[in-house]
């Protein structure tokens with residue numbers, strides 16, 4: 001202790017002429033004895049910036065250790081590093097929470113330099129501190145705002161993902177509803193025919209009921225396949241398979257036979273070569289055919305044309321496969337040519353049309369089957385030209 005007191009006096013004497021400079025400093029200046037073990041170093045000198053900031057007077061700090069400034073929230077790891085580095089004779093720098101005399105907290109950043117006397121002995125620690133509470137508050141506030149901002153952005157992103165999912169779902173439901181219209185009206189026609197059935201001959205009636213029920217079930221099966229097909233419609237990389245074009249067209253014609261019959265449309269298929277295949281999804285190709293038939297029927301009905309033909313020609317050469325579909329229903333309105341007809345939501349049918357039929361058709365032919373589609377008014381009606389890559 002005596003040794004420490006002697007050191008204290010020695011240091012004080014040596015720094016006497018520096019005191020006026022220390023007193024002017026805005027930083028806290030603290031000089032302590034160099035003891036590191038318990039009870040720790042003692043204050044030798046504190047400047048008035050320090051006493052003002054901490055509430056302790058120089059007088060009451062006499063014989064005390066700077067450890068009285070530490071408390072519950074002081075960072076133990078920083079204090080352990082301090083001890084370690086000073087023991088190794090190094091310069092220390094760090095920051096942590098300290099406590100004023102009244103118990104209030106402040107953030108302090110400080111550095112400590114070991115001071116040696118002429119004979120090379122460690123005589124004291126010289127420590128410069130400053131209050132960084134404001135900076136830490138700003139930092140904490142910035143961090144808080146940043147976290148809020150990140151949270152908001154994540155929430156917003158999730159909302160956008162959700163919205164785009166909803167949009168895709170909406171589109172999907174629109175497509176399914178569109179493709180359900182024809183099989184639904186066929187099922188309706190078939191159900192009607194059951195109601196009107198004469199029940200005179202029990203044997204005939206039983207057969208009719210069985211047949212018609214079977215055909216209604218076919219429509220229902222087709223509708224349920226449609227849900228499945230269009231659920232996958234927007235997925236890329238679906239595995240394609242080859243199918244016989246004319247075979248699929250015939251399946252559709254069989255399916256919508258009651259409709260073709262009701263609207264008295266004479267459908268002709270001309271197969272220029274046998275067994276022409278296409279690569280894609282047969283069910284989607286069927287949906288394409290349904291869309292054409294539906295539009296042809298609408299055009300004939302709207303325009304009250306009696307002579308109703310719909311001709312489908314399938315051909316191929318070395319490189320490509322061709323499908324031509326022509327009607328005599330008055331042609332496509334001029335303002336929809338050459339491409340507008342294929343845009344989504346373009347319709348001349350008011351409430352009766354959603355304008356997605358030809359858009360779905362183009363998507364299936366061009367995106368899903370790598371083909372092309374265009375339309376021209378030829379003769380008394382429209383002719384659609386489809387080309388598909390040749391499947392060998």
Ligand SMILES: Nc1ncnc2c1ncn2[C@@H]1O[C@H](COP(=O)(O)OP(=O)(O)OP(=O)(O)O)[C@@H](O)[C@H]1O
Pocket residue numbers: 178291295296299327329330331332333336341346347348349352353354355356357358359382
């Ligand atoms: N064969 C055709 N003859 C005359 N006009 C046609 C023919 N096919 C299509 N159109 C015209 O093209 C428009 C767009 O056809 P699209 O099938 O895309 O929509 P829509 O039939 O009006 O409605 P929906 O979405 O219910 O099919 C039609 O409104 C019609 O004016």
Ligand SMILES: [Mg+2]
Pocket residue numbers: 291294295353356357358
């Ligand atoms: Mg249509």
